[in-house]
Amino acid sequence: MVMDAKKIEEGKVQTRNLGEEWEGWKGEKREDTSEGKSLFLAIGSFVVLLLDLLIIGFTYMISPRLASWHSFLPLVAWTIVTIVILMTIVWMTQIILTAVTGKNFLFLSNPLKYLFDIVFEGSFKISKFLGISKDRLGNSFVKSYNEMSRATKRHESDEKLLILLPRCLTKEQIKEITSLKERYPIEIHVVSGGELARRKIKESRPTAVIGVACERDLVSGIRDVGRKISLIGIPNKRPDGPCQNTVIEIKELIDAIEFYVGPPSQEEERSEELKWL
Numbered sequence: 614m615v616m617d618a619k620k621i622e623e624g625k626v627q628t629r630n631l632g633e634e635w636e637g638w639k640g641e642k643r644e645d646t647s648e649g650k651s652l653f654l655a656i657g658s659f660v661v662l663l664l665d666l667l668i669i670g671f672t673y674m675i676s677p678r679l680a681s682w683h684s685f686l687p688l689v690a691w692t693i694v695t696i697v698i699l700m701t702i703v704w705m706t707q708i709i710l711t712a713v714t715g716k717n718f719l720f721l722s723n724p725l726k727y728l729f730d731i732v733f734e735g736s737f738k739i740s741k742f743l744g745i746s747k748d749r750l751g752n753s754f755v756k757s758y759n760e761m762s763r764a765t766k767r768h769e770s771d772e773k774l775l776i777l778l779p780r781c782l783t784k785e786q787i788k789e790i791t792s793l794k795e796r797y798p799i800e801i802h803v804v805s806g807g808e809l810a811r812r813k814i815k816e817s818r819p820t821a822v823i824g825v826a827c828e829r830d831l832v833s834g835i836r837d838v839g840r841k842i843s844l845i846g847i848p849n850k851r852p853d854g855p856c857q858n859t860v861i862e863i864k865e866l867i868d869a870i871e872f873y874v875g876p877p878s879q880e881e882e883r884s885e886e887l888k889w890l
Contacts, residue, residue, distance in 0.1 A: 652753035654708070656736045657705065658705055659739065663735070669694065708761065711765075748827070748828045748829065762843055774799045774822075774874055775801075775817045775823070777822065782859055797877060821842065826849060831848060
């Protein structure tokens with residue numbers, strides 16, 4: 614599940630435990646993976662376009678054979694193809710509008726569950742062909758997914774929020790994040806990988822999850838549980854490379870927490886202020 618790896622940096626050899634998503638990393642120069650939602654949405658739209666063109670091409674090729682069976686069959690086939698293509702266009706438009714505006718335009722029956730199967734795999738294959746790193750595309754995907762997750766979330770009166778942190782966060786940040794339990798009704802766990810994260814979700818049975826991790830782990834987690842439970846992913850920053858001394862913007866985490874459970878009460882705020890006096 615984890616392995617030892619070496620990174621040569623400034624003449625020093627450092628060792629670290631790499632998560633399973635980083636196996637094979639050889640200490641390459643770190644990359645700024647911060648990316649807007651437009652990258653994933655553009656490539657995803659291209660995937661849908663390719664799919665539609667393949668359907669049109671296939672129908673064109675079989676039309677003569679259909680006509681040999683009955684003259685009416687090509688018309689039936691093209692009518693079905695037209696309906697399917699219109700549905701894919703409407704479906705992708707819903708996703709784009711929801712991701713861009715943060716409002717729920719997903720009026721067809723749960724199109725989120727098809728996002729992974731139809732667009733996800735194709736997008737990552739095309740990005741690899743274009744030389745776009747999976748971390749940049751993953752960052753864009755997570756941001757797009759977060760907007761859709763927020764837009765489609767139905768808040769519950771007894772929201773149970775679980776926050777999963779990676780072991781690679783700095784000790785200072787883990788301590789700072791853990792202290793948020795005094796202000797918000799949240800459950801926090803530090804996990805060492807996707808398998809343990811899934812186990813914690815199964816044990817806690819939360820109504821919502823906030824996951825902090827690298828893009829690779831977040832994408833994997835969204836694919837595993839994103840269709841079953843409301844989830845927001847927060848990508849970490851990796852100034853020293855993966856799986857070591859990573860950090861996040863605390864404000865981004867607090868915004869996600871307050872989206873689910875609301876701001877702390879005035880009494881909790883006063884209690885927190887008194888602790889610092």
